[in-house]
Amino acid sequence: MSESTVRIxxxxxxxxxxxxxxxxxxxxxxxxxxxxxxxEVVEITLPEPVPELLDIYTLGGAEDxxxxxxxxxxxxxxxLQRAAERGAPVLAICAxxxxxxxxxxxxxxxxxxxxxxxxxxxxxxxxxxxxxxxTTPLLPGLSAPLTGFENHRGxxxxxxEARGLARVTRGVGNGVGDGLEGVVQGSVLxxxxxGPALARNxxxxxxxLTRALGVxxxxxxxxxxxxxxxxxxxxx
Ligand code: GLN
Numbered sequence: 001m002s003e004s005t006v007r008i009x010x011x012x013x014x015x016x017x018x019x020x021x022x023x024x025x026x027x028x029x030x031x032x033x034x035x036x037x038x039x040e041v042v043e044i045t046l047p048e049p050v051p052e053l054l055d056i057y058t059l060g061g062a063e064d065x066x067x068x069x070x071x072x073x074x075x076x077x078x079x080l081q082r083a084a085e086r087g088a089p090v091l092a093i094c095a096x097x098x099x100x101x102x103x104x105x106x107x108x109x110x111x112x113x114x115x116x117x118x119x120x121x122x123x124x125x126x127x128x129x130x131x132x133x134x135t136t137p138l139l140p141g142l143s144a145p146l147t148g149f150e151n152h153r154g155x156x157x158x159x160x161e162a163r164g165l166a167r168v169t170r171g172v173g174n175g176v177g178d179g180l181e182g183v184v185q186g187s188v189l190x191x192x193x194x195g196p197a198l199a200r201n202x203x204x205x206x207x208x209l210t211r212a213l214g215v216x217x218x219x220x221x222x223x224x225x226x227x228x229x230x231x232x233x234x235x236x
Contacts, residue, residue: 005038006212009054011080012070014045019149021060021093023196027205028056034221037213050079056212057083061094061152061194064106071099074115084117089211090188093197097183097190098122098154107153118185119159125175128153132236133171133193135181138164141210144203145169146181147233148193158183165191187211200233202226 010017010025025041032039044050046069057080062070074080084090090100098104101120105111109124133150137143146166155175158164164174165182173181173192182191189208191197198205206218 005040006032006056007054008039008041009051009057009080010041010043011050011057011059012046012073013043013060015066015070015073016062016096016099017060018062018094019060019151019194020196021058021194024058024060024091024093024198024205027196027198027202028058028209031202031205031209031221035218046073049077050074052079052082054083055088056208057088057090059090059092059096059099061096063095064108067095067099067104068106068112070095071112071114074099075113081115081117084186084188087187087211089208090117091198091208092118092188092190093194094150094152094192095154097156097192100188100190101156102159104154117188118183118190119161120156120183120190121159122154122156124153125155129172129175129192131171132233133173133181134169134234135166135171135173136169137166138180139166139184139189139207141207142166142203144201145234146191146193146197146204147200147230148191148195148197150192151194152192156183161185165189195233199226200230
């Protein structure tokens, strides 16, 4: 590893990582390597403290009980919070949005204090949101429709410090009737999209990479198989 190696934290893949969400870290690493930039994935598992000096952090979705274990761990070892404060990009998928909020209620109605990185709260909705989700991004710098697979019962309400990542055109998204999907606050970006999200949405992957590298622009990668995947999923 050289000093310029980009280090991508895959946070608690042993408890959070449904539907291949760990793939988001691999997509980031691969898109860097294809551009000749050294990159490695650092897995942070349950017994370990969360390091604060990585360049990017990704967190995946989880079932309620695993989600609670992860919440406790992140509160005990606040490396992620310190990294976000200094502006390191954090990608939070599904349950991870809920964990990073002020609090969330489990499907049995119990309220759990979150990490407080996002001005967001989550409560169970009457119906589980499950299926394809397609959205139009609201975040400046993104223009392509976003595509993912959602499976959650929690509905997330955003407070004034947080903004929606996108507007839902198909599916449920945050699920509280405001038409929004995902959340953006500072360097933290959350979405209910599994997929993994960054395999389906290369523009979003490169958005995170430009922020991590502190550059305005990255040369696009010509990957016909990714275009084909997008066409297929956007039609599904
Ligand atoms: N347990 C959470 C919910 O159902 C998150 C699920 C997930 O991450 N897929 O809302």
